[in-house]
Amino acid sequence: MEFADARDKFIQTWGTLATQWGINRTMAQIHALLMISPESMDTDGIMAGLQISRGNANMNLRDLMDWGLVFKQLKTGERREFFYAEKDIWKVARQVVKERRRREIAPVLTVLDELKTVKTDSLEAAEFAKVIGNISRVANFADTTASAVLKAEENWLVNQFFSVFA
Secondary structure, eight states: OOHHHHHHHHHHHHHHHHHTTTOOHHHHHHHHHHHHOSSOEEHHHHHHHHTOOHHHHHHHHHHHHHHTSEEEEEOTTOOSEEEEEOOOHHHHHHHHHHHHIIIIIHHHHHHHHHHTTOOOOSHHHHHHHHHHHHHHHHHHHHHHHHHHHHHHHHHHHHHHHHHHHO
16 A cells, blocks of 8 residues: 555545544544654644644644643744654543543533532422433543543653663
8 A cells, every 4th residue: 555545545544433432534644644744843834734724623623631631842944833742642532531421421421510509399299310420420430531541651660760770
Protein backbone atom coordinates (compact mmCIF):
# COMPACT_ATOMS: atom_id res chain seq x y z
CA MET A 1 0.00 0.00 0.00
CA GLU A 2 1.29 3.44 -0.86
CA PHE A 3 1.98 5.83 2.03
CA ALA A 4 -0.62 8.39 0.88
CA ASP A 5 -3.31 5.70 0.77
CA ALA A 6 -2.29 4.34 4.19
CA ARG A 7 -2.25 7.86 5.63
CA ASP A 8 -5.72 8.64 4.29
CA LYS A 9 -7.09 5.30 5.49
CA PHE A 10 -5.68 5.87 8.98
CA ILE A 11 -7.13 9.39 9.18
CA GLN A 12 -10.55 8.18 8.04
CA THR A 13 -10.49 5.20 10.42
CA TRP A 14 -9.35 7.32 13.38
CA GLY A 15 -12.21 9.72 12.61
CA THR A 16 -14.71 6.87 12.69
CA LEU A 17 -13.22 5.33 15.86
CA ALA A 18 -13.16 8.61 17.74
CA THR A 19 -16.88 9.20 17.18
CA GLN A 20 -17.30 6.27 19.59
CA TRP A 21 -15.35 8.32 22.17
CA GLY A 22 -17.63 11.33 21.87
CA ILE A 23 -15.34 13.27 19.54
CA ASN A 24 -16.64 14.51 16.20
CA ARG A 25 -15.18 13.06 13.01
CA THR A 26 -13.36 16.18 11.78
CA MET A 27 -11.90 16.81 15.21
CA ALA A 28 -10.56 13.24 15.22
CA GLN A 29 -9.22 13.54 11.70
CA ILE A 30 -7.27 16.65 12.67
CA HIS A 31 -5.97 14.75 15.70
CA ALA A 32 -4.93 11.82 13.49
CA LEU A 33 -3.18 14.10 11.01
CA LEU A 34 -1.23 15.79 13.81
CA MET A 35 -0.37 12.46 15.48
CA ILE A 36 1.25 11.09 12.33
CA SER A 37 2.92 14.34 11.33
CA PRO A 38 6.65 14.36 12.12
CA GLU A 39 6.48 18.13 12.75
CA SER A 40 3.92 20.52 14.14
CA MET A 41 1.54 21.95 11.54
CA ASP A 42 -0.08 25.32 11.00
CA THR A 43 -3.76 25.81 10.26
CA ASP A 44 -3.14 26.16 6.52
CA GLY A 45 -1.37 22.81 6.42
CA ILE A 46 -4.19 21.15 8.33
CA MET A 47 -6.79 22.71 6.04
CA ALA A 48 -4.92 21.51 2.94
CA GLY A 49 -4.27 18.04 4.39
CA LEU A 50 -7.93 17.42 5.18
CA GLN A 51 -9.67 19.70 2.68
CA ILE A 52 -11.58 21.58 5.39
CA SER A 53 -12.40 25.23 5.90
CA ARG A 54 -10.45 27.59 8.16
CA GLY A 55 -13.44 27.95 10.48
CA ASN A 56 -13.80 24.18 10.79
CA ALA A 57 -10.07 23.79 11.42
CA ASN A 58 -9.95 26.57 14.03
CA MET A 59 -13.05 25.38 15.88
CA ASN A 60 -11.83 21.78 16.05
CA LEU A 61 -8.29 22.78 17.03
CA ARG A 62 -9.73 24.77 19.95
CA ASP A 63 -11.80 21.74 20.96
CA LEU A 64 -8.79 19.43 20.72
CA MET A 65 -6.80 21.80 22.93
CA ASP A 66 -9.71 21.91 25.40
CA TRP A 67 -9.64 18.10 25.49
CA GLY A 68 -5.88 18.19 26.15
CA LEU A 69 -5.10 16.19 23.00
CA VAL A 70 -3.46 18.93 20.91
CA PHE A 71 -1.07 21.68 21.94
CA LYS A 72 -0.03 25.00 20.45
CA GLN A 73 3.57 25.65 19.57
CA LEU A 74 5.01 29.07 18.84
CA LYS A 75 8.07 29.12 16.62
CA THR A 76 10.62 31.91 16.76
CA GLY A 77 10.28 34.22 13.79
CA GLU A 78 6.90 32.79 12.76
CA ARG A 79 3.66 34.72 13.04
CA ARG A 80 1.61 31.57 12.48
CA GLU A 81 0.57 29.24 15.24
CA PHE A 82 1.62 25.62 14.97
CA PHE A 83 -0.07 22.60 16.53
CA TYR A 84 1.06 19.16 17.57
CA ALA A 85 -0.64 16.15 19.12
CA GLU A 86 0.32 13.84 21.95
CA LYS A 87 1.75 10.75 20.26
CA ASP A 88 1.69 8.38 23.25
CA ILE A 89 -1.55 6.50 22.63
CA TRP A 90 -1.89 5.52 26.30
CA LYS A 91 -1.79 9.18 27.28
CA VAL A 92 -4.36 9.92 24.57
CA ALA A 93 -6.68 7.18 25.83
CA ARG A 94 -6.23 8.35 29.42
CA GLN A 95 -7.03 11.94 28.48
CA VAL A 96 -10.17 10.86 26.61
CA VAL A 97 -11.35 8.90 29.67
CA LYS A 98 -10.58 11.87 31.92
CA GLU A 99 -12.48 14.32 29.72
CA ARG A 100 -15.48 12.05 29.16
CA ARG A 101 -15.67 11.51 32.90
CA ARG A 102 -15.61 15.27 33.51
CA ARG A 103 -18.00 16.17 30.70
CA GLU A 104 -20.45 13.27 30.87
CA ILE A 105 -20.34 11.20 34.03
CA ALA A 106 -19.87 13.98 36.62
CA PRO A 107 -22.89 16.07 35.48
CA VAL A 108 -25.11 12.96 35.37
CA LEU A 109 -24.06 12.00 38.89
CA THR A 110 -24.95 15.49 40.11
CA VAL A 111 -28.43 15.29 38.59
CA LEU A 112 -28.98 11.74 39.85
CA ASP A 113 -28.03 12.76 43.39
CA GLU A 114 -30.58 15.56 43.17
CA LEU A 115 -33.27 13.24 41.80
CA LYS A 116 -32.72 10.72 44.61
CA THR A 117 -34.37 13.19 47.00
CA VAL A 118 -37.81 12.76 45.40
CA LYS A 119 -40.58 11.97 47.85
CA THR A 120 -41.83 8.44 47.34
CA ASP A 121 -45.40 9.10 48.42
CA SER A 122 -47.00 7.44 45.38
CA LEU A 123 -46.53 4.26 43.37
CA GLU A 124 -45.15 6.28 40.43
CA ALA A 125 -42.73 8.20 42.65
CA ALA A 126 -41.54 4.97 44.27
CA GLU A 127 -40.91 3.40 40.85
CA PHE A 128 -39.13 6.57 39.73
CA ALA A 129 -36.88 6.46 42.82
CA LYS A 130 -36.13 2.78 42.19
CA VAL A 131 -35.09 3.40 38.58
CA ILE A 132 -33.04 6.48 39.55
CA GLY A 133 -31.30 4.42 42.23
CA ASN A 134 -30.42 1.70 39.71
CA ILE A 135 -29.14 4.22 37.17
CA SER A 136 -27.17 5.94 39.93
CA ARG A 137 -25.47 2.69 40.92
CA VAL A 138 -24.41 2.05 37.31
CA ALA A 139 -23.22 5.65 36.84
CA ASN A 140 -21.27 5.51 40.12
CA PHE A 141 -19.72 2.21 39.04
CA ALA A 142 -18.64 3.84 35.74
CA ASP A 143 -17.20 6.79 37.66
CA THR A 144 -15.36 4.54 40.12
CA THR A 145 -14.00 2.42 37.29
CA ALA A 146 -12.82 5.47 35.34
CA SER A 147 -11.25 6.87 38.49
CA ALA A 148 -9.45 3.58 39.17
CA VAL A 149 -8.11 3.45 35.61
CA LEU A 150 -6.86 7.02 35.84
CA LYS A 151 -5.33 6.47 39.28
CA ALA A 152 -3.67 3.22 38.24
CA GLU A 153 -2.08 5.01 35.32
CA GLU A 154 -0.86 7.80 37.59
CA ASN A 155 0.63 5.30 40.04
CA TRP A 156 2.33 3.45 37.20
CA LEU A 157 3.82 6.68 35.89
CA VAL A 158 5.06 7.69 39.34
CA ASN A 159 6.59 4.23 39.88
CA GLN A 160 8.29 4.39 36.48
CA PHE A 161 9.62 7.87 37.25
CA PHE A 162 11.09 6.86 40.59
CA SER A 163 12.53 3.61 39.25
CA VAL A 164 14.68 5.67 36.83
CA PHE A 165 16.27 7.49 39.77
CA ALA A 166 16.55 4.49 42.11
